[in-house]
Amino acid sequence: MSENTNILVVGIGGQGVMTATEILAEAAIAMGHDAKKTEVAGMAQRGGVVSSHLRFGQRVLSPQITPGTADVLLGFESAEAMRWQHMLRPGGITLMNTARLVPPVVELGLFDYPDDPLGEIRKSGNKVVAFDATSIAQQLGDIRLGNTVMLGAIADHLPFPAETLLDCVLKRFQRKGEKLVELNRQAFAAGRAAVGTAEAVAA
Amino acid sequence: MAAVMPAPAASRLLLSGNEAVARAVWEAGVKVAAAYPGTPSTEMLEVISTYPDLYAEWSVNEKVSLEVAIGAAYAGSRSFCCMKHVGMNVASDALMTLTLTGVIGGLVIAIADDVGLSSSQNEQDSRYWGRFAHLPVFEPADSQEAHAMTLQAYELSEQFQVPVILRMTTRINHVKSLVTTGERVAHAGAGFKKEPGRFVMVPGNACKRIPLMFKRDGELRALAETSPLNFIEHGSDRRVGFIASGPAYMHVKESFPNAPVLKLGFSCPVPFEKCRELAALVDQVVVVEEVEPLIVTELKAQGLKVLGKEILPLQGELSPNVLKPAIARLLGEPLPAPQAVVPLQVFPRPPTMCVACPHLGVYYTLSQVRNLNISGDIGCYTLGAGHPWNALDTCVSMGASMGVALGMDKGRGEADKDKRVVAVIGDSTFLHMGMQGLLDMVYNKGNVTVLLLDNRAVGMTGGQDNPGNGRDIHGDEAPRVDFAKLVSALGVKEERIHKVNPYELPVLFKTIREEVKVPEVSVIITDQPCVLIKDYHKLKPFEVIDDRCTGCGNCIDVGCPAIHVTRRGKEVKASGKEVDLAFVRIESSVCTGCGLCVQPCAPKAIVHYAPVSPIKLVSKGCGA
Ligand code: SF4
Ligand code: SF4
Numbered sequence: 066m067s068e069n070t071n072i073l074v075v076g077i078g079g080q081g082v083m084t085a086t087e088i089l090a091e092a093a094i095a096m097g098h099d100a101k102k103t104e105v106a107g108m109a110q111r112g113g114v115v116s117s118h119l120r121f122g123q124r125v126l127s128p129q130i131t132p133g134t135a136d137v138l139l140g141f142e143s144a145e146a147m148r149w150q151h152m153l154r155p156g157g158i159t160l161m162n163t164a165r166l167v168p169p170v171v172e173l174g175l176f177d178y179p180d181d182p183l184g185e186i187r188k189s190g191n192k193v194v195a196f197d198a199t200s201i202a203q204q205l206g207d208i209r210l211g212n213t214v215m216l217g218a219i220a221d222h223l224p225f226p227a228e229t230l231l232d233c234v235l236k237r238f239q240r241k242g243e244k245l246v247e248l249n250r251q252a253f254a255a256g257r258a259a260v261g262t263a264e265a266v267a268a
Numbered sequence: 269m270a271a272v273m274p275a276p277a278a279s280r281l282l283l284s285g286n287e288a289v290a291r292a293v294w295e296a297g298v299k300v301a302a303a304y305p306g307t308p309s310t311e312m313l314e315v316i317s318t319y320p321d322l323y324a325e326w327s328v329n330e331k332v333s334l335e336v337a338i339g340a341a342y343a344g345s346r347s348f349c350c351m352k353h354v355g356m357n358v359a360s361d362a363l364m365t366l367t368l369t370g371v372i373g374g375l376v377i378a379i380a381d382d383v384g385l386s387s388s389q390n391e392q393d394s395r396y397w398g399r400f401a402h403l404p405v406f407e408p409a410d411s412q413e414a415h416a417m418t419l420q421a422y423e424l425s426e427q428f429q430v431p432v433i434l435r436m437t438t439r440i441n442h443v444k445s446l447v448t449t450g451e452r453v454a455h456a457g458a459g460f461k462k463e464p465g466r467f468v469m470v471p472g473n474a475c476k477r478i479p480l481m482f483k484r485d486g487e488l489r490a491l492a493e494t495s496p497l498n499f500i501e502h503g504s505d506r507r508v509g510f511i512a513s514g515p516a517y518m519h520v521k522e523s524f525p526n527a528p529v530l531k532l533g534f535s536c537p538v539p540f541e542k543c544r545e546l547a548a549l550v551d552q553v554v555v556v557e558e559v560e561p562l563i564v565t566e567l568k569a570q571g572l573k574v575l576g577k578e579i580l581p582l583q584g585e586l587s588p589n590v591l592k593p594a595i596a597r598l599l600g601e602p603l604p605a606p607q608a609v610v611p612l613q614v615f616p617r618p619p620t621m622c623v624a625c626p627h628l629g630v631y632y633t634l635s636q637v638r639n640l641n642i643s644g645d646i647g648c649y650t651l652g653a654g655h656p657w658n659a660l661d662t663c664v665s666m667g668a669s670m671g672v673a674l675g676m677d678k679g680r681g682e683a684d685k686d687k688r689v690v691a692v693i694g695d696s697t698f699l700h701m702g703m704q705g706l707l708d709m710v711y712n713k714g715n716v717t718v719l720l721l722d723n724r725a726v727g728m729t730g731g732q733d734n735p736g737n738g739r740d741i742h743g744d745e746a747p748r749v750d751f752a753k754l755v756s757a758l759g760v761k762e763e764r765i766h767k768v769n770p771y772e773l774p775v776l777f778k779t780i781r782e783e784v785k786v787p788e789v790s791v792i793i794t795d796q797p798c799v800l801i802k803d804y805h806k807l808k809p810f811e812v813i814d815d816r817c818t819g820c821g822n823c824i825d826v827g828c829p830a831i832h833v834t835r836r837g838k839e840v841k842a843s844g845k846e847v848d849l850a851f852v853r854i855e856s857s858v859c860t861g862c863g864l865c866v867q868p869c870a871p872k873a874i875v876h877y878a879p880v881s882p883i884k885l886v887s888k889g890c891g892a
Pocket of ligand 2: 623624809810826828829830831854858859860861862863864865866
């Protein structure tokens with residue numbers, strides 16, 4: 066009964082992790098799948114850890130991804146991508162934004178931010194592709210496009226066409242005008258390309 | 269916040285459990301819906317308020333919300349009320365009498381249990397209220413069931429003239445899954461018919477209603493035995509059979525697809541015969557329940573041989589990776605292979621207050637005043653217990669800061685002789701349960717300084733409206749409470765009431781310092797909006813001039829998440845004392861210009877941000 070696809074999206078409160086997961090769920094439903102989406106987010110709005118689970122397939126029972134069974138980990142932040150590695154199945158892949166969001170407990174000197182999260186993930190033997198989604202979004206003119214960049218990044222790692230996901234992304238912006246739709250189309254393409262090149266470099 | 273819109277047409281929708289219940293409430297023709305916001309229940313009423321043709325309100329607390337729903341149901345209309353688990357503790361006074369009067373129009377009470385404590389002060393099992401109040405309990409396992417069971421609950425409620433409890437947990441409330449929805453069917457209320465023997469619960473009347481309640485119990489149990497909401501799936505692996513309800517059922521199905529399962533959707537009163545039927549099919553029965561061993565205890569009392577919390581955890585959420593090893597152990601099988609990777613160690617990331625939150629200055633100031641014992645309350649300002657402020661010593665339940673503070677004052681020991689007692693409470697919390705405590709404090713001549721942090725919203729749950737901000741659930745204008753007048757009416761002396769801008773640190777500091785010295789009740793009201801609501805207006809952001817920053821780190825103690833350390837150092841003072849230095853920068857793209865961090869900066873290194881070119885905005889930061 067585990068032919069479900071498990072996608073884990075992680076980051077911190079306010080980054081749009083839940084929205085991204087919801088769009089992924091809509092795409093899965095558009096493909097005719099059953100789907101369940103849930104969060105593990107205590108007071109997520111206040112800069113805490115957010116992990117959003119998406120499971121889809123013929124019939125989904127438990128909404129939670131069992132540790133060690135995630136197919137793809139989409140990490141909106143470096144340290145968070147590192148924190149959730151144990152959720153991946155053997156052979157699963159991490160797609161991560163290299164942005165570092167340093168919390169107050171680190172600023173206060175109570176804890177250290179890992180020097181090299183990407184290196185740590187690699188050391189653990191897991192497959193990982195890293196790219197700077199935040200910079201890409203900034204270059205396109207709006208930091209808030211980071212969310213769409215991340216969705217572009219995962220687009221070629223799903224068991225359905227990237228175009229289905231793109232449609233679901235753009236549908237969200239249709240009411241807000243053609244300009245935003247176009248910007249998001251570019252952000253999506255940039256995310257897709259970034260993972261492509263990063264993967265090519267890694268190989 | 270929530271303008272009334274036409275409801276989406278009936279179709280297959282991706283809905284959370286909360287959204288699914290809201291939709292069903294609307295479809296059921298409900299006329300009146302009320303709640304006080306509380307995670308994970310909040311969205312039910314938020315969504316209901318967007319639907320047409322019904323009345324929705326944010327009440328000041330859960331007891332009032334239930335009373336409003338009761339009134340509507342007495343009047344023959346269908347009504348709805350929802351709350352989080354701790355809310356039922358507040359509402360229970362009304363509930364325990366409601367069970368005797370019953371209802372005319374259907375009444376469904378949805379209770380959301382925060383299993384796993386995502387944001388609550390305790391974990392409790394609301395199924396107990398079904399036993400305590402002799403009420404039927406429905407337990408959906410996903411959004412589709414939440415929708416269907418809400419509709420069925422209204423039917424049952426009217427058939428038996430009894431309120432029905434819909435017990436949900438975080439994994440129902442906040443999980444989104446597919447729901448096939450329908451359309452609204454109007455229910456005309458019959459109007460209130462006077463029936464004092466039933467609706468006036470004086471002892472003489474109540475004692476006649478109690479036997480009826482027990483009779484109803486029996487009838488409901490008989491119904492639970494045959495209800496299609498309780499069904500057995502026979503399965504092929506007869507070694508262990510499961511009895512489960514709610515999300516626990518999904519975890520059982522996921523973990524043991526071939527095992528026999530009795531799913532209880534109508535779980536109170538427990539259908540004992542159905543349970544015996546399952547037990548007869550299998551070698552062993554395991555009852556899988558979140559949180560308490562409730563059904564298992566009832567089954568044991570019936571003489572059934574069943575297992576439960578002997579092999580399953582007493583606390584927290586269940587999931588396949590909790591169930592599988594427990595059952596493997598029971599069957600003496602090898603444990604499932606350990607997870608592929610051991611978690612990598614990463615710093616904790618606790619929730620923080622928002623950038624420019626009006627509470628930052630209050631907690632910064634409290635952390636600077638010595639000799640305080642600080643009694644706290646429920647809400648965003650509970651975060652003041654964390655770093656860097658560490659300025660909160662207790663937090664029990666909503667409104668408890670008042671009574672606890674008075675108790676700390678009256679019960680002070682030798683060690684606390686010279687300590688001053690401060691109570692901190694938010695606006696919504698004060699209206700919910702704090703007013704009575706303050707009255708008690710005044711009446712009994714307490715020596716407490718109350719900080720009433722009015723941020724014009726229920727901040728923690730997402731900024732809902734309340735009588736303190738002059739807006740109703742739809743964002744429409746509503747009468748706004750005047751907190752100064754209110755506390756004055758409760759007996760606080762005029763000269764002991766102060767209104768202070770929490771962004772003006774010297775004034776705040778001076779006011780707190782002076783008021784804690786006065787041996788009577790003072791109330792200091794801070795009045796600046798939560799940064800998440802529309803009343804908040806951004807100002808010009810700040811930045812740090814590098815070469816002026818001496819690294820003293822004072823600004824970091826304010827606790828604003830927009831302030832970041834760039835490098836650390838050490839300095840040896842003339843006295844020979846070594847001090848740690850932390851040089852900072854401000855993430856100007858998120859700074860709202862509140863000016864808090866500017867004030868403790870002696871060398872005036874924090875100045876208004878002057879954008880030079882768009883490139884300067886580029887910095888590692890928010891991913892939006
Ligand atoms: S308070 Fe001023 S001088 Fe001290 S670290 Fe902060 S910015 Fe630098
Ligand atoms: S002025 Fe200082 S405290 Fe206020 S938002 Fe900006 S960085 Fe934060």
